[in-house]
Amino acid sequence: MTKRSEAKYKIDRRMGQNIWGRPKSPVNKREYGPGQHGQRRKGKLSDFGTQLKAKQKLKGYYGNISEKQFRKYYAEAIRMKGDSGDNMIGLLERRLDAVVYRAKFVPTVFAARQFVNHGHVKVNGRRVNIASYLVKPGDVIEVKEASRQLVTVLESVALAERDVPDYYEVDHSKMTAKMTRIPLPSEVPYAVLMEPNLVIEFYSR
Template identity: 65%
Template structure:
């Protein structure tokens, strides 16, 4: 399991954007970067810097997956047919923790990962505690009996700040079906993601 190594909102301030689309994000109040030099005027960023930022933003959005895991996903995406950037997004969106988050079973990607790792999630009726598991099209993801009563889950389902995307189809309040692998345009990112820059970063 990938462990969060830094405060989740630090990424927002470093990027200068509300990466997770949360109303509590400090970027809503302070648009400059963290630390004592955060308010200094920024110089022009190099191509490498732009590509690195794009990678950090995408990796951070998916719950700060480890660099090893993220690069392995990229290598797999680049070997598949079609556009490597689109393939990368498709593979990341197939992660079980991300589908749990998209289904509004958890308020954040970290809470979704915790739900999975604590054994509260079923895939096609079978308990699964591996957050990075890749789901297939038409897999049914559901909540375990204990999870249905959890305050965290109820809070997530009442959130007005995000909707369940078209490729995750709900069946009641405790079950969804992953109907297709989405394209970049279909994924409801709160900010602009640039997987093409991530491809350029790893292709150097």
């Protein structure tokens, strides 16, 4: 198990929110942060602190992406036409590991990254093992035939704790998924409020 995978619930506690909406999250029992100073009363956050928290929350949600990679999404988002916050969410949702997670082929976004890295996923019939690969609307994502009976996959498909968003066409009998369009932030089924515009402001300073 990777360090990031083991630390996923630490992200929840640091944020003080159950960011994936999972029943196992420790925030459901303890809403304070991790470590010996976690229960200290927190003061009001500055504008910088608010923006930083929004960035850490969004970055953590997509599997604690590296800072270097996350900054690249910001740079690409401001280059594109339209609202930069919307563009950033669109880019993050196009990540192959995010698509695998949304399609319910695996239970967590951390498991999705590992699943892709281990070569269990094909895009348009070709094996892709890069979690950050950007899927385009119309691309067909499928679980490799030899991997369809994995316990993780079968259990995840049966999970009732989340639904597949309507900007995907998913066939769990064939283990295929297709992104029909790039979603707006309001359409993405986040368990907590995400504020991409604060993330844009953070990097624009």
